Amino acid sequence: MAISDGLGQAFYYGGYDLSGDTGSADDIGGGLVGTQDITTIDLSAFKRIGLLRDGRISWGAFFNDATGRAHERLGALPTADRHLMWATGAVIGDPAACLVGKQINYDFTRPQDGSLTIAVNAQGNAFGLEWGDLLTAGKRTDTAATNGTAAEFGYDGEDFLFLSGASGNYASTPDAASLDIVGDLDLRVRVALDDWTPAAESTLIAKYTATGNQRSYALAVTATGALIFRWSEDGTVEKTETSSAVNTFTNGSTHWVRATMDVNNGASDAAVNFYTSEDGSTWTALGAEQLNGATTSIFASTAVLELGSQTAGTVNRLAGKVFRAQVLSGIGGTSVAAPIASTSSITDATPLTWTVQGTAYLSSHTVHGAQAYLQAFSFAGTDVTVKLQHSHDNGSTDAFADITGGAFTQITSGPTVERIAVAAGTEIKRYVRAVTVTTGGFTSLVFAVAVNVNVTAVTF
Amino acid sequence: MADLDLVAYRAVAMSHAQGLGMFEQVLGHEPVSAPGSGLIYALWVSDIAPIPARSNLNSVSVRLELTGLVLTPADGQPEDDVDVAVTGAVNGLMREYCGDFTLGGTVANIDLLGAHGPSLRAKLGYARFDSTTYRAATLTIPLIINAAWNEVP
Numbered sequence: 223m224a225i226s227d228g229l230g231q232a233f234y235y236g237g238y239d240l241s242g243d244t245g246s247a248d249d250i251g252g253g254l255v256g257t258q259d260i261t262t263i264d265l266s267a268f269k270r271i272g273l274l275r276d277g278r279i280s281w282g283a284f285f286n287d288a289t290g291r292a293h294e295r296l297g298a299l300p301t302a303d304r305h306l307m308w309a310t311g312a313v314i315g316d317p318a319a320c321l322v323g324k325q326i327n328y329d330f331t332r333p334q335d336g337s338l339t340i341a342v343n344a345q346g347n348a349f350g351l352e353w354g355d356l357l358t359a360g361k362r363t364d365t366a367a368t369n370g371t372a373a374e375f376g377y378d379g380e381d382f383l384f385l386s387g388a389s390g391n392y393a394s395t396p397d398a399a400s401l402d403i404v405g406d407l408d409l410r411v412r413v414a415l416d417d418w419t420p421a422a423e424s425t426l427i428a429k430y431t432a433t434g435n436q437r438s439y440a441l442a443v444t445a446t447g448a449l450i451f452r453w454s455e456d457g458t459v460e461k462t463e464t465s466s467a468v469n470t471f472t473n474g475s476t477h478w479v480r481a482t483m484d485v486n487n488g489a490s491d492a493a494v495n496f497y498t499s500e501d502g503s504t505w506t507a508l509g510a511e512q513l514n515g516a517t518t519s520i521f522a523s524t525a526v527l528e529l530g531s532q533t534a535g536t537v538n539r540l541a542g543k544v545f546r547a548q549v550l551s552g553i554g555g556t557s558v559a560a561p562i563a564s565t566s567s568i569t570d571a572t573p574l575t576w577t578v579q580g581t582a583y584l585s586s587h588t589v590h591g592a593q594a595y596l597q598a599f600s601f602a603g604t605d606v607t608v609k610l611q612h613s614h615d616n617g618s619t620d621a622f623a624d625i626t627g628g629a630f631t632q633i634t635s636g637p638t639v640e641r642i643a644v645a646a647g648t649e650i651k652r653y654v655r656a657v658t659v660t661t662g663g664f665t666s667l668v669f670a671v672a673v674n675v676n677v678t679a680v681t682f
Numbered sequence: 683m684a685d686l687d688l689v690a691y692r693a694v695a696m697s698h699a700q701g702l703g704m705f706e707q708v709l710g711h712e713p714v715s716a717p718g719s720g721l722i723y724a725l726w727v728s729d730i731a732p733i734p735a736r737s738n739l740n741s742v743s744v745r746l747e748l749t750g751l752v753l754t755p756a757d758g759q760p761e762d763d764v765d766v767a768v769t770g771a772v773n774g775l776m777r778e779y780c781g782d783f784t785l786g787g788t789v790a791n792i793d794l795l796g797a798h799g800p801s802l803r804a805k806l807g808y809a810r811f812d813s814t815t816y817r818a819a820t821l822t823i824p825l826i827i828n829a830a831w832n833e834v835p
Binding site: 229230241311312313333335336 | 740795
């Protein structure tokens, strides 16, 4: 995207396209109408909380008394809510300002130069102004049930490596001298397991390959929900310590987990500690310290460092999302690997080069739901339902599926409009599309949909 | 989209002039040589530009300016009647254009009052063709065409 101007826009009002009768937008605004000062005497700067949300669209209309045009729709001075959608373009993904509001005027101006313009204002009701993204290229005409093209949403900071649990799906970086840590070690992973008590042990991060006996270290979640740290002193003999407590995480939720290995705790022993965290900086112990019974060391193997499995994507595979990970040499020591999933690759500033293997892929999502607006301009047929579907990778390996709560009410006549809210807590994947389905058949639906995916929690 | 259709606009604009019954000739081009005697009316395009205040969200409305030229030899007798004839022709033309400001529905309107630039107007002066001096009235006839061209990125 680049800086663009206001040409080629569109304005939809209550299921009517008034673009051709609209000359200007004087104010498309919203947000907080005010704040309340809650500064206490022990503060050195103002502290405020936001009050109500609001929205408004003010625009300049031309006089057009044809059926379905500006005068007929606006001159009626409706008192019921009207749905307004101001599209900044006609390409899927173009932003659109959406408002449910009251039209409060329709004011003629006829100056002495003979021109004729009309000022119209709408004030928000209940929701304020929301900026969504178009899921239709301007107005879309479907003549049968259609899937449509998806819009890609970049959810900043929430990119992840998606692992299905299938063999060969993982991400790896080649063996490197810096990864051959033979002493104290600190492994950290931010991850969302589909099942936090998985059917089989699920590896989070590992430099651990059975092939050729190249075992160094690995961190995994056991079937009971405990963390397990695996290592080998010689590459062949496996040693493990398992956390004495199990996680209580909700399946699919995202958390940091961590294991530290102190190869010599000063008491002729080696200690493994397990932790969890919500922010990656404040760590809560998961169970008690586990002692090996003797000091130890870690084998410097030739194995790759991999996310989501061991032995090159074949053993103890993880099903879920890996957001980032860290390998530290020394407990809280030097970072030697720091993969972070991003839009199109796994970045690692240490630096290491990571490769996504198999059909694993990078995606992003939010878990804060969405709001969607529908403007249906005309309909012919028995019925049609417009609904939202999403996919992690545009349907390549993750098939499009309905978004829970993401269906508009069945349409049996037009024009019609609707706003729906997908509940907060609902996952919205990276690619979202608007599809039409029918039970009784239809011959034509002309409509536009914009969706506002929440990247943070939103309350109305 | 309306597009620009000069043939249609000019045909109506010239027809109004011919209907006045005043002109010896009505030309659809700017004369490059002495056009003859009597009252002559010539019409041509002098300016085309989009109108910001008239364009809508996704298409451009256009101001197409026609220039009309009323000519008659300045040495006609009696000389006092030269201005009367030219002013009368201008009056007739403006009356016709005001009386049919959509040019028979071919344009949105003629910008009679200057909503989008110079209004309908006539400027009188002299023009010289070959060795003949003509009394000349130059008319500005601004045509407004709605939604002539689509805006597409």
